[in-house]
Amino acid sequence: MAEFTMELNDEQKEVRDWLHGFAADVIRPAAAEWDEREETPWPVIQEAAKVGIYSLDFYAQQYFDPTGLGIPMAMEELFWGDAGIALSIVGTGLAAVGVLANGTEEQIGTWIPQMYGDASDVKVAAFCSSEPDAGSDVASMRTRAVYDEAKDEWVINGTKTWATNGGIANVHVVVAVVDPELGSKGHASFIIPPNTPGLAQGQKFKKHGIRASHTAEVVLDNVRVPGSCLLGGKEKLDERLARAREKAKKGGERVKNAAMATFEASRPAVGAMAVGTARAAYEVALDYATTREQFGRPIIDNQGVAFQLADMRTSIDAARLLVWRASWMAVNGKPFTAAEGSMSKLFASETAKKVTAQAIQILGGNGYTREYPVERMHRDAAIYTIFEGTSEIQRLVIARTISGMSVR
Numbered sequence: 479m480a481e482f483t484m485e486l487n488d489e490q491k492e493v494r495d496w497l498h499g500f501a502a503d504v505i506r507p508a509a510a511e512w513d514e515r516e517e518t519p520w521p522v523i524q525e526a527a528k529v530g531i532y533s534l535d536f537y538a539q540q541y542f543d544p545t546g547l548g549i550p551m552a553m554e555e556l557f558w559g560d561a562g563i564a565l566s567i568v569g570t571g572l573a574a575v576g577v578l579a580n581g582t583e584e585q586i587g588t589w590i591p592q593m594y595g596d597a598s599d600v601k602v603a604a605f606c607s608s609e610p611d612a613g614s615d616v617a618s619m620r621t622r623a624v625y626d627e628a629k630d631e632w633v634i635n636g637t638k639t640w641a642t643n644g645g646i647a648n649v650h651v652v653v654a655v656v657d658p659e660l661g662s663k664g665h666a667s668f669i670i671p672p673n674t675p676g677l678a679q680g681q682k683f684k685k686h687g688i689r690a691s692h693t694a695e696v697v698l699d700n701v702r703v704p705g706s707c708l709l710g711g712k713e714k715l716d717e718r719l720a721r722a723r724e725k726a727k728k729g730g731e732r733v734k735n736a737a738m739a740t741f742e743a744s745r746p747a748v749g750a751m752a753v754g755t756a757r758a759a760y761e762v763a764l765d766y767a768t769t770r771e772q773f774g775r776p777i778i779d780n781q782g783v784a785f786q787l788a789d790m791r792t793s794i795d796a797a798r799l800l801v802w803r804a805s806w807m808a809v810n811g812k813p814f815t816a817a818e819g820s821m822s823k824l825f826a827s828e829t830a831k832k833v834t835a836q837a838i839q840i841l842g843g844n845g846y847t848r849e850y851p852v853e854r855m856h857r858d859a860a861i862y863t864i865f866e867g868t869s870e871i872q873r874l875v876i877a878r879t880i881s882g883m884s885v886r
């Protein structure tokens with residue numbers, strides 16, 4: 479087990495500086511354009527693929543870094559560049575992790591390369607869980623997968639919504655109900671291969687922020703996929719369902735929810751994205767406050783401004799510490815006895831919203847215009863308290879974990 483450290487090693491510093499260079503030279507200059515266009519920034523993804531940032535190898539290297547700091551460091555730098563473009567670059571990783579976590583070796587080897595494509599022909603992937611009536615309440619999911627034993631195929635019907643890269647992805651990972659009696663324990667994940675008939679993009683959403691990231695509905699109408707597309711395979715699913723039915727029969731027994739453990743491990747990554755956006759806005763505000771003069775002196779000469787910056791920096795550093803602690807815990811298999819993963823996401827995302835609003839205030843009229851990036855950063859920051867579990871859901875998870883009560 480790696481000891482918890484706040485010091486990046488030389489190799490990590492090198493990767494951080496390389497990512498920062500890409501974020502500063504390629505992502506940040508393109509941010510305003512793709513925000514206005516509200517389209518996937520394919521040329522930037524391609525550029526990231528060329529240098530090796532958009533690849534499974536890079537993602538896996540950071541994911542398996544034993545210090546746990548690889549992913550948060552990478553997320554912070556890319557999202558410091560721009561949140562919408564960075565989400566377009568890392569969105570595929572969310573689907574890839576779904577396959578890495580639940581798939582067989584064969585599924586990992588077959589599908590993950592098709593999620594990324596290559597530098598001359600980049601592809602993206604989508605992870606589709608949310609539905610119009612099943613956002614926070616995942617157990618109300620309706621998309622149904624039924625096994626056709628004669629053909630060894632699964633038939634999937636339903637509508638997914640708010641899917642990042644939904645409809646434009648080469649490979650979609652879709653969560654569906656296989657046993658409606660079991661609530662969220664009766665769900666399974668499926669690969670939908672490229673060009674599968676019956677899968678179509680529904681509405682593409684026009685959004686408040688992260689507008690360079692594509693978000694859309696995905697409609698599944700009698701989609702048929704081979705049995706081999708069930709992540710983890712049929713035998714493992716049957717065993718898992720049998721265990722869940724047995725526990726449900728006994729009643730009252732608290733079922734350990736593997737999905738919750740996975741969320742605790744993945745939420746710090748979203749926290750790190752929020753830290754990146756918050757830090758970007760703070761840096762712009764600090765720079766502005768030291769150069770903008772009113773009443774014959776820089777505005778930072780006023781405690782009212784300087785103290786805001788002091789608070790902003792303190793919150794950002796505190797958020798990063800929570801994120802790094804939770805990431806280290808996840809990689810080293812430490813139990814999340816106080817839902818530390820949710821804690822880190824809650825604090826970092828609320829920090830990003832607050833700090834970006836403070837940055838607008840410090841820039842005054844300029845902060846409110848699109849001539850300066852803090853207005854965009856504030857719009858972008860609003861997503862962090864919503865996706866991968868809203869702030870209210872994080873508080874619910876933390877409250878339940880620290881009290882052992884079924885807080886509602």
Ligand SMILES: Cc1cc2nc3c(=O)[nH]c(=O)nc-3n(C[C@H](O)[C@H](O)[C@H](O)COP(=O)(O)OP(=O)(O)OC[C@H]3O[C@@H](n4cnc5c(N)ncnc54)[C@H](O)[C@@H]3O)c2cc1C
Nearest residue numbers: 605606607608613614640641642693864865866867868870
């Ligand atoms: C830009 C974007 C990208 C996304 N990408 C993906 C993706 O790639 N894949 C995917 O599957 N999903 C994705 N999502 C969906 C996202 O995860 C959901 O929006 C989120 O889980 C919240 O669900 P909801 O929108 O239905 O809100 P609701 O669940 O309807 O919540 C509405 C409000 O009620 C509150 N609330 C709900 N229940 C409780 C409770 N028990 N206690 C207290 N408050 C409560 C919530 O906190 C929130 O404030 C994305 C969403 C967006 C906006």
